[in-house]
Amino acid sequence: MKRDIFQAIADPARRAMILLIAGGTVTQHALAEHFDMSQQAVAKHIGVLIDSALVKKTRTGREVSYTLEMQKLDELEQWIATFRSIWASRFDQLGELLTELKQENP
Amino acid sequence: MNTINSFQFRTDKEKRMIYVEKHFDASGPLVWRTWTEPDLLDKWWAPKPWKARTREMKFEKNGFWHYAMVGPEGECHWAIFNYNSIEPERGFSGSSAFTDEQRSSTDGPVSFWSTVFDSSAGRTRVKIDIAFEELAALETMIGMGFREGFESGLQNLDMLLPGLS
Numbered sequence: 620m621k622r623d624i625f626q627a628i629a630d631p632a633r634r635a636m637i638l639l640i641a642g643g644t645v646t647q648h649a650l651a652e653h654f655d656m657s658q659q660a661v662a663k664h665i666g667v668l669i670d671s672a673l674v675k676k677t678r679t680g681r682e683v684s685y686t687l688e689m690q691k692l693d694e695l696e697q698w699i700a701t702f703r704s705i706w707a708s709r710f711d712q713l714g715e716l717l718t719e720l721k722q723e724n725p
Numbered sequence: 726m727n728t729i730n731s732f733q734f735r736t737d738k739e740k741r742m743i744y745v746e747k748h749f750d751a752s753g754p755l756v757w758r759t760w761t762e763p764d765l766l767d768k769w770w771a772p773k774p775w776k777a778r779t780r781e782m783k784f785e786k787n788g789f790w791h792y793a794m795v796g797p798e799g800e801c802h803w804a805i806f807n808y809n810s811i812e813p814e815r816g817f818s819g820s821s822a823f824t825d826e827q828r829s830s831t832d833g834p835v836s837f838w839s840t841v842f843d844s845s846a847g848r849t850r851v852k853i854d855i856a857f858e859e860l861a862a863l864e865t866m867i868g869m870g871f872r873e874g875f876e877s878g879l880q881n882l883d884m885l886l887p888g889l890s
Contacts, residue, residue, distance in 0.1 A: 702743065703734045704772070705772045706732070706734060707734075708772035708773055709769055709770060709771075710732055710747045712769035712773070713749070713759055714749060715769075716759060716768050716769050717749055717751040720755055720758075720759070724755075
């Protein structure tokens with residue numbers, strides 16, 4: 620099931636997990652040590668991160684580790700940056716238009 | 726540095742919100758006109774080099790603004806803003822979506838907008854709060870060429886932006 624990235628980052632524990640994974644804490648066991656919750660609960664949160672494609676799971680022998688999908692986060696940042704630029708451009712034009720209108724109707 | 730008119734843009738990803746704010750050196754009634762009259766909206770709504778072209782506007786409760794964003798190569802994205810509430814010269818709210826030339830479907834991503842105007846002594850602050858349903862909506866928007874379309878335009882825009890306040 621594909622999940623929403625916002626749903627993934629809505630939970631404070633998951634936000635902390637994203638930071639830990641980004642910081643290099645990559646096994647489930649190592650992650651669980653940072654949280655006052657069961658291994659099962661940690662696994663569930665990681666499941667949400669994986670479903671939202673924010674985190675990728677890799678298995679090496681018996682060891683399961685996690686890495687961050689930076690591309691997914693970048694996409695979001697890029698979209699937001701684009702949106703910001705659109706508003707900056709709009710407001711520049713609106714400012715010019717208002718100056719013109721004020722001159723026409725002093 | 727012109728901080729007094731400075732443009733603010735904040736995001737709250739957890740709440741899926743974008744907050745935009747800007748002051749203008751113009752009276753409340755004048756700024757209100759630029760947001761609510763189609764011929765004036767067409768002059769500024771689209772980021773360069775795109776142009777906004779109003780097809781039809783009914784600025785009233787449960788009314789709509791149906792317009793096209795026309796690109797430099799003539800490419801066209803139809804959009805609609807449906808007005809839910811209007812308080813003259815104070816603000817309006819509604820939802821924004823993609824549609825087609827006939828307004829026959831609005832199955833694209835939807836965002837919910839609240840635009841509020843505050844003015845005093847010939848200056849007006851405009852605050853826009855935009856709520857997105859979910860990232861899936863943003864991804865659809867990106868998939869529909871929104872990002873690519875605007876980015877081609879924004880490459881030119883980037884040269885203009887440093888001059889902005």
